[in-house]
Amino acid sequence: MILCIDPDEDARAATVRAFTEAGFEARGVASAADARQSLRERGAVDALVAEYDLPDGTGLELVNDSRELSPDTACVLFTAVSLDDIDTEAFGGAVADYVSKDDPDARTEVVDRVEQSVAFQTQTSYPLPENEPARVAALERYAVDPAALGGTIDRLAELATALFGVDSATVGVLDAHEQRFLSCHGVSFDTTDREETVCTYAILDDEVTVFEDTRDDPRFGDNEGLAAANIRFYASAPLVTPEGHRIGTFCIYDSEPREVSEQDRHHLQLFASEVMEQLTLRRRLQNEDEPDD
């Protein structure tokens, strides 16, 4: 979904039309308040295309706010206001692209720009695994509804907590923008933006990932979620599909920094393999219930 914010009715309609013709789902709103409401009610959008001059603020303020509500969104200021007249300093950390509405082919340009940013997710604040679109598509093929998994994954999380002698364990999958938890034992996590989760970095490679003390790490030192859950030690093994996509993680956590042995790493990998096998079997069962054609 592309959210187009422009107080000028004709300009707004033209922008929405340009995106619709390019195959996007697009929606137009006239003010920053309407845009914020849309983000709150309908959730994250792929892109936000905002005029700078809005009746209730500036497009940059809106971009800045959207980084809280929809952090991965590709944001573009699409305006006739020259950069010389835009105060970017106050929102220096918002990061957005800029397309001048004065250009003769402005709408082609803004559509191209958004298409590129959305396809390659270039405004995320975290690195993406190689071949991210294929990874997300692979994830969608698995039945990852926690209710459908029965107690299997919960039992594995509980066993891991006991085996490693840690506070807690979780099993989660990472979709395009969020981490969803299939099971939490000893801790309770809601669905979390990827830019806030350690697993975002853990799925960048196939190995077991260990942060003996997350507070030491420049990426997580001030992470509020870890602080709230009283987590310092983190270790995880990726859930790897038979095609090689890392769709999620099997994680263990503790409130104290600690080290892990080679055997711990091996055991953590066994837990992840076991979860992946469960997901694969359930996918197969589901496919048998609903045969293709």
Next chain:
Amino acid sequence: MTDAYGFSSLPLADIRSGTTVLVAGPTHGGARELALRMLAGESNEGAIIVSTNERSSRIVGECQRVGLDVRADSTVVLDCVGDEDQNVPARILPLSGPSDLTGIGMRFSDVYRDFQQAGIERVRTGLYTTSTLLTFNDLQTVSRFVHTLVGRIDSVDGFGVLLIDPSNHDERAVSTLAQFCNARVDVRDADEGPELRARGLANQPRDWTAFAPVE
């Protein structure tokens, strides 16, 4: 896709257009000079220089010394230092400071568009230095900025070089930023002079290779 970008005075093979390279090494050693030299290309190319901690006159002087043909119609400095210099042979665009990442990114897009309208299709962009940005902003914000800039450079078939001094930062911060780039070139100052080695680039020296500093 446009042709690859060449580096005539350096032991580096041509680099595919759309690539951004993180150049890592001590700021006052060979790394800065190497990163500036990588900006010097053919006469039909444009250059966008982001200066976070040096006055425009000084960085333009450095660029000229290492062989960049600085001209007002093809060289732009995004100047985060201010103190507007007169008589600099480049187009200077002032920014409020190194924490205005939004401004740097938007100026990049605007300048690139100007270049395109003036018929300049090949553009090299250099950021001197990423270390300053990390000093003034948190890692997550710099990450989003770098990711966005690298994406823009890729989509316009440009070439980008980001300079960083790893000794000023946690190596995990440096490697996170390196993950957004297509490649990394490390630079060190050996007894006989500066040396470089490349990671993530085809046909480039993987072992430490000496390069001659500019006289």
